[in-house]
Amino acid sequence: MRANSVLAKAIRFALIGGATTAALSTSVAIAAEDGAKVERIEVTGSRIKRTDLEGSSPVTTIDASQIEKTGELSITDVLRRSNLNSFGSFSERSGSSAQSQATINLRGAGSDRTLVLLNGKRMPGSPTLGGTAVNLNTIPTAAIERVEVLTDGASAVYGSDAVAGVVNIILKQGYEGLEVSATATQPTQDGGEEWKAHIVGGTVGEKGNVTFSFEHLNREIIYQRDRWFSSSTNVLAPKFDDTTGVSIYARNFLDMTTGGFQPLTACNNPKMVGGGHIYDAGSGDYVCGYDYTSEAADHAARSYTAGYVNGEYELSDEITFKGQGLFARNETFGRYAPAAGWFNVAPGQVDVQNYDAAGNMTGVNKNQNAGRVYYRFTDVGTRDANTIDYSTDIQLGLVGSHDSFGWDVTYHYNLAENSNYGTGYVHRPTVEKYVKDGIFNFGPEGNSASVIADMAHQTLKQDIMEFQSLNAGVNFEAIELPAGNIGWYVGAEALQYKYEANVDAQTAAGDVIGSSGNGSSGDRDVYAVFAESIIPVTEDLELNLAYRYDKYSDFGSATTPKVALRYQVIDGVVFRASWGQGFRAPSLSDLLAADAFSADTATDYHYCDVQGTPVAECKAKQYDVTRKANKELDPETSDFYNLGLVWDITDNLSTKVEYYNLKIDDVITFVSLDSLLKEEQKVGYGNLSRGEIVRAGNTADGKLLAATTPKANGNGFETSGIDFNITYSGFETAIGEFGTSYDLTYVLNYDEEEYFDGPVNDKIGRNGMPQIRFTWAIDWTYGEHSASIISQYIDSQAERTDPKTYQQIGHLTSQTTFDLSYAYNTSWNGKIGLGIRNLTNEDPVLNSDLEYDSSLYNLYGRTYTMTYTQKF
Incomplete structure (x- = not known):
């Protein structure tokens, strides 16, 4: 040897x-x-x-x-x-x-x-x-x-x-x-x-x-506020995209017919950014925001x-x-x-603020179309x-x-x-019922203890x-x-x-x-x-x-x-x-x-292109996704x-x-939302081989509302x-x-x-x-x-x-x-x-x-x- x-x-x-x-x-x-x-x-x-x-x-x-x-x-x-x-x-x-x-x-x-x-x-x-x-x-x-x-x-x-x-x-x-x-x-x-x-x-x-x-x-x-990079920045900026750590799940209304966002009068709340600061969200949308980094933890x-x-x-x-x-x-x-999510409202159930093309508020009226309220339930407390x-x-x-x-x-x-x-x-469902019955209070004073307990x-x-x-x-x-x-x-x-x-x-x-x-x-x-x-x-x-x-x-x-x-x-x-x-x-x-609901992050380059937003400025956002x-x-x-x-x-x-x-x-993979969006650019809206994308008004150039992503080989x-x-x-x-x-x-x-x-x-x-x-x-x-x-x-x-x-x-x-x-x-x-x-x-x-x-x-x-x- x-x-x-x-x-x-x-x-x-x-x-x-x-x-x-x-x-x-x-x-x-x-x-x-x-x-x-x-x-x-x-x-x-x-x-x-x-x-x-x-x-x-x-x-x-x-x-x-x-x-x-x-x-x-x-x-x-x-x-x-x-x-x-x-x-x-x-x-x-x-x-x-x-x-x-x-x-x-x-x-x-x-x-x-x-x-x-x-x-x-x-x-x-x-x-x-x-x-x-x-x-x-x-x-x-x-x-x-x-x-x-x-x-x-x-x-x-x-x-x-x-x-x-x-x-x-x-x-x-x-x-x-x-x-x-x-x-x-x-x-x-x-x-x-x-x-x-x-x-x-x-x-x-x-x-x-x-x-x-x-x-x-x-x-x-470790809380997000404990690090300079994970805490919010530029929260009082005129444009929403110039902030970090701020969410539109605050007090906003999404018109399911037009796909447009409008702030609720309930934005005038001390727990919202600036007590009701209104951002220009682009594409004619205006929203108020919530600073989630003030409460959330990273680790x-x-x-x-x-x-x-x-x-x-x-x-x-x-x-x-x-x-x-x-x-x-x-x-x-x-x-x-605190919990952030949407709930459905019928026409005339909430007060929304209207803005002209220059960004000036022109008044307040009831929502004309059915839609969703994007709401932050600060009264209920943090999600632990x-x-x-x-x-x-x-x-x-x-x-x-x-x-x-x-x-x-x-x-x-x-x-x-x-x-x-x-x-x-x-x-x-409890929230939607209280909204329908006129019990839900959108005002700064919030809801009663009994309503909060029920929700x-x-x-x-x-x-x-x-x-x-x-x-x-x-x-x-x-x-x-x-x-x-x-x-x-x-x-x-x-x-x-x-x-x-x-x-x-x-x-x-x-x-x-x-x-x-x-x-x-x-x-x-x-x-x-x-x-x-x-x-x-x-x-x-x-x-x-x-x-x-x-x-x-x-x-x-x-x-x-x-x-x-x-x-x-x-x-x-x-x-x-x-x-x-x-x-x-x-x-x-x-x-x-x-089937499971998920809030997936993706970049809708097609909608950015429709709105004239350059690729470098097109940001990833969260969307409602059902995983199968x-x-x-x-x-x-x-x-x-x-x-x-x-x-x-x-x-x-x-x-x-x-x-x-x-x-x-x-x-074996989930067909990701980003993947669906890229395929959509190639084959067109409604022609996906797997999964589904839903846009406002059911039109190709509408805002992305939801998607279904399946497991596949x-x-x-x-x-x-x-x-x-x-x-x-x-x-x-x-x-x-x-x-x-x-x-x-x-x-x-x-x-x-x-x-x-x-x-x-x-x-x-x-x-x-x-x-x-x-x-x-x-x-x-x-x-x-x-x-x-x-x-x-x-x-x-x-x-x-x-x-x-x-x-x-x-x-x-x-x-x-x-x-x-x-x-x-x-x-x-x-x-x-x-x-x-x-x-x-x-x-x-x-x-x-x-x-x-x-x-x-x-x-x-x-x-x-x-x-x-x-x-x-």
């Missing part, structure tokens, strides 16, 4: 595989004496245990010490920083039923195309997200040993959802001792303060071990408590029992401004949302071995019960996902080749999903102002068989084959193959390549969800291939380059890029030892349709799609002292895209942030940690409307951290 010792392999893995992280990189030495027996381990992306950890598929590892250096208190925030999370991912947002949720989105392909594993076993998607993506906020950070991120497709190994990659969160096992830790953070701007405490302990005996952890985290709310408050226990016991020399339990409670509080998510995850298994033969059986149970309780909402409505939304799986497999070596034996793993899985979404009856009926949603339920059974082999073709060339067949009870079946190879070019240089097919099954909510599921959806399919080169240049210097290409067909998209890493460690000086690591992702292309079944263009560089993200870390140690500085970069982007030429317009600047951390190990086995996140206090990158992409950027600003940890 080539002179490539276990020690060399272990060091190469530590430097390149294990220490190459998108959040922080530090050098780790894994030593083993030549000739010593090295335990085989399972690495994400393969079920076959092996000693060579640098395999045929790229795996990035983030361990507990690296998580600590970021200064982040949750694994969600650690992964969000990763350059592999190319276009950002969903984060906690105040006021909605999903305010407790956070996800990971590898390659910008969508969080529902990134499979999340817990100790190598599939985690079901969050019921709040329709079962399509895993809520990372259910994972206890203190219990994490490491996170392995596989950045090529793995459906042949793990099944559905592993299209863009796999995130395997590996929790502590076999821990011995006791650790107590507390952390507090203090942002320099208002809101967002955090504190966290945890205990980790364990004991190891002759035949088994037990590990446990308990942690609690608390994070304060929800969060309180998280979790317990974890893991144990194993040797039943015999060849059989081991393994079990673990994870129990989490995640509570959040968010706030929206409390979510309480309970998560239970239990895994029980048996693992056996005899010589080169092994087997395993695991039962996995997961129950997620997510509840959202809302106050401050309004019952539309007020409390919402309830409960989402439940129950998941069970039983999987079993055998691993063995068979068929001897000159370079060694072929390794095999053959297994089978049975999975069951039960999904239920419930809302209160009035919300389901669409009768609640300021709320939306509907109930649904369903279940599915999945059966799968799979096989994998590692073939030592020569001493230098290794071939990895995998194949899987999945049968779904509700839509059909899927077969997914994968082929990968690893070639040792010379000592220290490894070439690897992989190709695989993948699939993503439509979720139960994709197939079965009832589709029972006829097909699964998505994908092809993924990866080419990589790993080079140990010296004992201290290593680098790797990986090229990836991902192509997805039959993409689109044509798909293709993306490719390069991951690059270079790591240097062990640079010794008189003032300490230094190391550095640089990780970069460069997206070469992101080819996607401009609208459903429309032209395909490369969208990279557009708003929310940066071409480059990198992380550069420098580490220092000196005796009991250590420190790190981490620089993170997000590339610049275009602000908007021309709707006709698709040329990128405007410029959003790049962002570079710096994080500092320092730690001192005391003589009494304690550790003191200090840190500064976002040293230069960078704001999110803002567009011309002072809006930012919350998936890419956060609003915490400079934040000081302090941690004390004591080990016993």
Whole structure:
């Protein structure tokens, strides 16, 4: 066999595989004496245990010490920083039923195309997200040993959802001792303060071990008024479009015949902007406004408590029992401004103010036509949302071995019960009845307490996902080749999903102002068989084959193959390549969800053109949209291939380059309102192939009033890029030892349709799609002292895209942030940690409307951290 010792392999893995992280990189030495027996381990992306950890598929590892250096208190925030999370991912947002949720989105392909594993076993998607993506906020950070991120497709190994990659969160096992830790953070701007405490302990005996952890985290709310860019601006401007943070859902009337807006006399109210300031809204429309940023929050408050226990016991020399339990409670509080919505009025029911072409008020009269009142129910109070998510995850298994033969059986149970309780909402039929009967008071004095009580409505939304799986497999070596034996793993899985979404009856009926949603339920059974082999073709060339067949009870079946190879070019240089097919099954909510109301943001370029508004001044607005599921959806399919080169240049210097290409067909998507509008420009009003647009007067040039957007299988998209890493460690000086690591992702292309079944263009560089993200870390140690500085970069982007030429317009600047951390190990086995996140206090990158992409950027600003940890 080539002179490539276990020690060399272990060091190469530590430097390149294990220490190459998108959040922080530090050098780790894994030593083993030549000739010593090295335990085989399972690495994400393969079920076959092996000693060579640098395999045929790229795996990035983030361990507990690296998580600590970021200064982040949750694994969600650690992964969000990763350059592999190319276009950002969903984060906690105040006021909605999903305010407790956070996800990971590898390659910008969508969080529902990134499979999340817990100790190598599939985690079901969050019921709040329709079962399509895993809520990372259910994972206890203190219990994490490491996170392995596989950045090529793995459906042949793990099944559905592993299209863009796999995130395997590996929790502590076999821990011995006791650790107590507390952390507090203090942002320099208002809101967002955090504190966290945890205990980790364990004991190891002759035949088994037990590990446990308990942690609690608390994070304060951030209101929109707490940041200059999210609070309102220029509120007394003559023109509505010159303001930010102001809504026309105030006291305005929409004439359903003409499509024109007029202010109500009820605009003369102290809670409206300026006590009744009237804006020129363009196209002959005049409105009053409400400053929603004075009440609403951007980031929800969060309180998280979790317990974890893991144990194993040797039943015999060849059989081991393994079990673990994870129990989490995640509570959040968010706030929206008072309920805003419309209700119908008949002719002559409300007083409206009339204006001439010069903007002068010409008088007051009753509405002549039927219409809608766009109203802000300030008397009812703010809309407050409390979510309480309970998560239970239990895994029980048996693992056996005899010589080169092994087997395993695991039962996995997961129950997620997510509840959202809302106050401050309004019952539309009651309002309409009181308006019709003349009881509703539009005046400054408002409505009586009894009328307010009758209008007020409390919402309830409960989402439940129950998941069970039983999987079993055998691993063995068979068929001897000159370079060694072929390794095999053959297994089978049975999975069951039960999904239920419930809302209160009035919300389901669409009768609640300021709320939306509907109930649904369903279940599915999945059966799968799979096989994998590692073939030592020569001493230098290794071939990895995998194949899987999945049968779904509700839509059909899927077969997914994968082929990968690893070639040792010379000592220290490894070439690897992989190709695989993948699939993503439509979720139960994709197939079965009832119609749901949504307020979607879109840009109506056609209406702007009709009104003579230039493209650069045509702004996105919210419109009423009904979203529909589709029972006829097909699964998505994908092809993924990866080419990589790993080079140990010296004992201290290593680098790797990986090229990836991902192509997805039959993409499951809502046909967005923006997409419908673009198709309408091509085919004309009323001729859409899917969905519906409704305009005032039912005419092509009327104002957009509402739309229906269905789920559908689109044509798909293709993306490719390069991951690059270079790591240097062990640079010794008189003032300490230094190391550095640089990780970069460069997206070469992101080819996607401009609208459903429309032209395909490369969208990279557009708003929310940066071409480059990198992380550069420098580490220092000196005796009991250590420190790190981490620089993170997000590339610049275009602000908007021309709707006709698709040329990128405007410029959003790049962002570079710096994080500092320092730690001192005391003589009494304690550790003191200090840190500064976002040293230069960078704001999110803002567009011309002072809006930012919350998936890419956060609003915490400079934040000081302090941690004390004591080990016993």
